[in-house]
Amino acid sequence: MKRTVKNNVSWIGKIDWELDTFHGDDYSVNHGSSQNAYLIEEEKTVLIDTVWTPHSTEFLDNLKKEVDLAKIDYIIVNHGEVDHSGVLPQLMKEIPNTPIYCTANAVKSLVGQYHHPEWNFNVVKTGDSLDIGNGKQLVFVEMRMLHWPDSMATYMTGDNILFSNDAFGQHFACDELFNDKADQCLLWEEAIKYYANILSPFSPLVKKKITEVVGLNLPIDIIAPSHGVIWRENPLQIIEAYAKWSDDYQEDQITVIYDTMWDGTKKIAHRIAQELSEMAPTTKIKVYSISTTDKNDIMTEVFKSKAIAVGSPTVGQDILSSVGGWLHFLKELKMTGKKAAVFGCYGWSGEGNKVLREMLEKAGFPVTDVEIKCNWNPTEEVLAQAKAVAQSLL
Known part of the structure; x- marks a missing residue:
């Protein structure tokens, strides 16, 4: 009709x-x-x-x-x-x-x-x-x-x-x-x-x-x-x-994106978000698990953001495949004018943060020097480092 x-x-x-x-x-x-x-x-x-x-x-x-x-x-x-x-x-x-x-x-x-x-x-x-x-x-x-x-x-x-x-x-x-x-x-x-x-x-x-x-x-x-x-x-x-x-778009928003194996990296993600909220109460803070949230919806929030924090545990001397695939898609989208921080847990070799940093830089995101690299499950002492990561993103 x-x-x-x-x-x-x-x-x-x-x-x-x-x-x-x-x-x-x-x-x-x-x-x-x-x-x-x-x-x-x-x-x-x-x-x-x-x-x-x-x-x-x-x-x-x-x-x-x-x-x-x-x-x-x-x-x-x-x-x-x-x-x-x-x-x-x-x-x-x-x-x-x-x-x-x-x-x-x-x-x-x-x-x-x-x-x-x-x-x-x-x-x-x-x-x-x-x-x-x-x-x-x-x-x-x-x-x-x-x-x-x-x-x-x-x-x-x-x-x-x-x-x-x-x-x-x-x-x-x-x-x-x-x-x-x-x-x-x-x-x-x-x-x-x-x-x-x-x-x-x-x-x-x-x-x-x-x-x-x-x-x-x-x-x-x-x-x-x-x-x-x-x-x-x-x-x-x-x-x-x-x-x-089309012009380096960003809103007053910071998005924390992660995936986790045994919740250690998840704990760090939530602590970073908490510190960001306390430091910048007028800034929108959003947290997404890559394995449980649609990738396109996450990318929309990344597009709105002025900065992101990305976390993955180390697995097989690398990062989780869910995070790797997501970062490949992020690189494809060629977003500009945003910075990033990395974080993650490891048990033995701990290459995850290095891989995250390299992939984010290839995607066009300058990565802050401050990071959280946690051996095994995060203690309160490790979680306290989230304050410095949050500060680096503001």
């Missing part, structure tokens, strides 16, 4: 209430999501993006109820990832000669995934436009690495709509569709989680692209992303948020 976005522009996507993971199992989805596709019916009929393959039959059935497929003049593919392009193989069987407008990299992506080089690809770059009648045009803006090399946005003149694809989205199911109708707490919680876990590695590019888009002086009345709500009330607020998030 299509739903009006503005004038002759409709949403024709899928609200995916049951979705609980994304990118395989790499991203946790706590409040459902949506795959947003859009139908423009001016003198020309244009389909912007589709949905994920599991919903392809449902999507096509709904689309056929709304429009004669043979009357679709153009298909815009803003990004070739399967959650946006998954219906194309079925759709192109029905309308095989329909022009597809996308970037050169998107052609590589689509051919690589679906093996149909014969599709009618039309390559576009920033500034290219397509006339859709009634005095309106679609203007294309490449969005390389936001978050794939093939990504672009499409701007519709006249109605002043930016179809931004993965930029400015959230994994958030909202039946009301629009940001002014959504639960604001959940919306912004999911928006910053999405940025922290997906777009954070590309923050320098985000800054440049925002400057470029603003420099185009395009009036923007609506930002229509490919996941989550459509921004129609003060749509520039999400661009302003991205500008902040």
